[in-house]
Amino acid sequence: xxxxxxxxxxxxxxxxxxxxxxxxxxxxxxxxxxxxxxxxxxxxxxxxxxxxxxxxxxxxxxxxxxxxxxxxxxxxxxxxxxxxxxxxxxxxxxxxxxxxxxxxxxxxxxxxxxxxxxxxxxxxxxxxxxxxxxxxxxxxxxxxxxxxxxxxxxxxxxxxxxxxxxxxxxxxxxxxxxxxxxxxxxxxxxxxxxxxxxxxxxxxxxxxxxxxxxxxxxxxxxxxxxxxxxxxxxxxxxxxxxxxxxxxxxxx
Ligand code: HEC
Numbered sequence: 001x002x003x004x005x006x007x008x009x010x011x012x013x014x015x016x017x018x019x020x021x022x023x024x025x026x027x028x029x030x031x032x033x034x035x036x037x038x039x040x041x042x043x044x045x046x047x048x049x050x051x052x053x054x055x056x057x058x059x060x061x062x063x064x065x066x067x068x069x070x071x072x073x074x075x076x077x078x079x080x081x082x083x084x085x086x087x088x089x090x091x092x093x094x095x096x097x098x099x100x101x102x103x104x105x106x107x108x109x110x111x112x113x114x115x116x117x118x119x120x121x122x123x124x125x126x127x128x129x130x131x132x133x134x135x136x137x138x139x140x141x142x143x144x145x146x147x148x149x150x151x152x153x154x155x156x157x158x159x160x161x162x163x164x165x166x167x168x169x170x171x172x173x174x175x176x177x178x179x180x181x182x183x184x185x186x187x188x189x190x191x192x193x194x195x196x197x198x199x200x201x202x203x204x205x206x207x208x209x210x211x212x213x214x215x216x217x218x219x220x221x222x223x224x225x226x227x228x229x230x231x232x233x234x235x236x237x238x239x240x241x242x243x244x245x246x247x248x249x250x251x252x
Contacts, residue, residue: 069192096178096188103193105171105178112171117194119201127202130195134187143206156183160203161210173200 019032044050044058053060096103102116117123132141140146143160150157158165177196180186191199208216217225 105174111169127198
């Protein structure tokens with residue numbers, strides 16, 4: 001029995017090495033691929049022809065009627081129809097243009113502070129949406145710097161709930177979004193001016209949500225808060241704070 005087993009295992013070893021080769025050995029023949037290698041896949045390379053399209057070009061021109069986001073093309077047929085007028089005409093729907101506070105976050109040589117547009121519920125909702133799309137992957141849903149990328153090793157993501165960021169001028173945050181900061185890349189070409197301010201308004205709301213005193217609550221709502229431990233009309237769970245806690249637990 002033992003003898004047979006030895007012979008069979010030596011045989012299997014020899015066959016395996018014969019087929020797969022020694023580790024690190026250079027192959028002269030094409031390797032066996034049990035699953036196709038990723039370098040072989042259905043794709044077209046840049047500047048290469050493709051039989052798939054009737055004009056034989058692999059690179060596709062933009063679809064007819066395409067307008068670059070945030071740009072105004074005079075006389076363009078889309079201008080007066082599908083695209084809301086506000087998005088085309090308003091400087092707020094665009095990317096940085098002027099050198100004023102609205103477009104740079106600077107008042108003279110200093111970072112300015114204050115939102116240069118009315119802070120409405122709508123603006124905050126817009127800010128929440130844009131923050132969730134653009135920022136939460138790193139900064140986390142509540143801004144604690146514990147987004148999904150932190151679990152994959154991105155270090156030093158700013159936690160908005162530090163005093164440093166509570167005190168940071170709105171204009172400086174605007175500038176960080178526009179131009180990036182150290183390891184954080186720039187969002188100036190992805191997030192419009194209006195949306196940058198909307199995000200800042202939302203960040204301020206996030207900061208308030210984690211750091212408020214009873215004096216910050218309107219007087220007529222304090223009683224409700226103290227009695228029930230939650231303000232009127234508030235969701236039954238303080239959701240953001242809770243989820244943030246669990247997120248932190250998973251990270252560390
Ligand atoms: C890919 C990850 C990532 C994304 C996405 C990201 N950030 Fe950051 N952010 C960072 C990191 C990392 C830092 C810390 C940089 C440092 O201090 O060196 C940072 C720092 C900051 C700071 C502090 C900068 C300073 O001056 O200290 C602000 C404000 C900020 N981010 C806002 C945002 C906003 C708003 C968005 C969305 C538009 C965003 N970030 C998207 C990674 C990211």
